[in-house]
Amino acid sequence: MKLTRTWLALLSCTLFIVAAACNGGDPPPEDTGDTGDTGDEVDEETADKGEIVIGRNNWAENIAVSNMWKVLLEEEGYEVDIQAMDKAPVWVGITRGELDIAPEVWLPHTDEPLMDQYEDNVEMHDIWYENTGLGLVVPEYMDIDSIEDLNDIQDELDGRIVGIDPGASLTQMSEEAVDEYDLELDLVTSSDPAMIAEMSQAYNNEEPVVVTLWSPHWVFSEYDLKYLDDPQNVYGDPDDIYYMTRTGFSDDHPEIIEWMNNWEMDDDSLGSLMAEINDNGEQEGATNWIEENRELVDEWLE
Structure with missing residues (x-):
């Protein structure tokens, strides 16, 4: 009996020690109704908000703003994927819901055929750049001022106009020209980078060359170029640049629509962004530009 009482006493002591250790020796905390702390709030702010797919074509300003928005949206907690393709497939991807955002639509002229075909299946939003330009461009050193005079220097040009991708509206307009x-x-189609490479080589050698180009574009800050007069107005009047999204995107991500509707750029801001990306690559260039223009981008994200 004495041994049994001793064993029970030891067992009770042991259970008391274990219970005290589990509770830290203190009574359980009082329920205050607080379900989180500062750390949890930070995690919620930086949590992944889902994937956004941006469709962009291979134009310098499109590459620039697509990567700029990729960096900005990733800072806000989104996962962003950029899909590179020609312009027409971008429209198709938006209508099918395979792409979320297309940052560049030229209206009312350049993209009018695509708008007429797909307008019922896209969401068109605000203007972010005003008064574009496009047409046939030559170096300033060439003694020619009008499209009408190109036949006079056909041999000097090797019978070629250097164009961009075949699916671009600018290419279709150039075929009409x-x-x-x-x-x-002959209008020789290639791509924006290939066209610029050929133009750059000719320019550095002061050789004649004619290319299809548009404004805004960083090359106008790097080279002394001029548009040829277009008396038949084949290339139309200046456009404005809008952005579009898939149907339903506004309901899914109203905050992104608000940010992008605040978005405005001019020749200086867009030109500096394109130049930064041209010098340092897409992601690094976009990140550098955002850090240098944080006050501007913060106004968009208010």
């Missing part, structure tokens, strides 16, 4: 002006030149 060839017909409208009875040009004895």
Whole structure:
């Protein structure tokens, strides 16, 4: 009996020690109704908000603003994927809901055919750049001022106009220009980088060259270039640049729509962004530009 009482006493003591250790020796905390702390709030602010897919074509300003928004949206907690493709597939991807955002739509002229075809299946939003330009461009050193005079220097140009991708609206307009002006030149399609590379080589050698180009574009800050007069107005009047999203995106992400509707750029801001990306690559260039222009981008994200 004495041994049994001793064993029970030891067992009771042991259970008391274990219970005290589990509770830290203190009574359980009082329920205050607080379900989180500062750390949890930070986690919620930086938590992944889902994936956003941006569709962009291979134009310098489109590459620039697509990467700029990728960096900004990732800072806000989104996962962002950029899909590179020609302009027409971008529209198709938006209509099918495979892409969320297309940052560049030229209206009312350049993208009018695509708008007429797809306008019922996209969401069109605000203007972020005003008064574009596009047409046939030559170096300033060339003694020519009008599209009408291109046939006079056909041999000097090797019978070629250097163009961009075949699916671009600018390419279609340039094909119309060839017909409208009875040009004895072939429109050679390639891509924006390939066109710029050929133009740059000719420019550095002070050789004649004619290319399809548009404003805004960083090359106008790097080279002394001029648009050829277009008396037939084949390339139309200046456009404004809008952005569009898939149907339903406004309901899914109203905060992004609010930010992007605040977005405005001019030749200086867009030109500096394109130059930064051209010098340092897409992600690094966009990140550098954002840090240098934090006050501006913060106004968009208010």
